[in-house]
Amino acid sequence: MLFASIAEVECDKNIITFDLFIISMRDLYMPTYRRLKGHDTWHWCTDCPHWPTSNYEEVVKHGRERPASGELDNTCLARERAGTCSTK
Numbered sequence: 001m002l003f004a005s006i007a008e009v010e011c012d013k014n015i016i017t018f019d020l021f022i023i024s025m026r027d028l029y030m031p032t033y034r035r036l037k038g039h040d041t042w043h044w045c046t047d048c049p050h051w052p053t054s055n056y057e058e059v060v061k062h063g064r065e066r067p068a069s070g071e072l073d074n075t076c077l078a079r080e081r082a083g084t085c086s087t088k
């Protein structure tokens with residue numbers, strides 16, 4: 001960057017700002033998936049009636065990523081589709 005003009009520096013700043021914006025947007029949705037130990041079904045809506053509050057295992061995923069194994073809870077799926085799923 002030794003010979004960069006002011007215009008190029010300004011341009012770089014914009015690109016960096018834009019990247020940070022994209023990253024922060026993507027990180028906004030980071031649901032925590034929980035399932036009871038010994039069970040297959042993952043829950044990720046904290047207001048799901050079956051949201052585990054003790055004796056559970058937990059994984060945090062980015063965006064639309066899902067846990068690598070196991071089942072997804074139908075109640076949580078329905079809430080997500082309806083837009084009424086509160087995530088941790």
Ligand SMILES: [Zn+2]
Nearest residue numbers: 043048073076
């Ligand atoms: Zn659920």
